[in-house]
Amino acid sequence: QVQLVESGGGVVQPGRSLRLSCAASGFTFSRYGMHWVRQAPGKGLEWVAIIWYDGSNTYYADSVKGRFTISRDISKNTLNLQMNSLRAEDTAVYYCARDGGAAAGPDFWGQGTLVIVSS
């Protein structure tokens, strides 16, 4: 069965960096695009970024463009999110999700990892 397990969350000061990872299993990782989606406390879901199945293209929400970088390691079946210049408004649970294809959206999601940006 599809499994997505996020890690790397924690408490970080504003302006600092953090790297999230997502270990994928139960499917052929190299055949699927992958997303990061976040949910701030008391707020709704917000799409963050997508990387194509082969890593050839990446796209970002305007709120994180230029600060976050999505990447993947096919050899390790791992998705990453490098987050730089963090702000208080980046505080959220970050979910890794597999893309369902057909220009649709995510189909399977991980449990999420909490990032708190605070001094």
Add this chain to the structure above:
Amino acid sequence: NFMLTQPHSVSESPGKTVTISCTRSSGSIASNYVQWYQHRPGSAPTTVIYEDNQRPSGVPDRFSGSIDSSSNSASLTISGLKTEDEADYYCQSYDSSNYVFGTGTKVAVL
């Protein structure tokens, strides 16, 4: 970029039917697929409808999706409500490499 607007909350008794709307602010609702996700607090979101009206395996046929071009909106209908259906529900669509989630609807089963 477009927005997807949902009612903040809906409530109904067990066994009844609820319908959640998702209105697209600009561009045609029919131009890109709409997905619906169920999200219980502390759990991973799960897909209940994909590609406008398709149910993933394991999702009961009490869940159904549709789109209405005249109102530029999508709808999720849950019939025969059960207490386990109590959750937040989000619609989602796509345009020009931008993925948009709806504002979310809290479903309460009284």
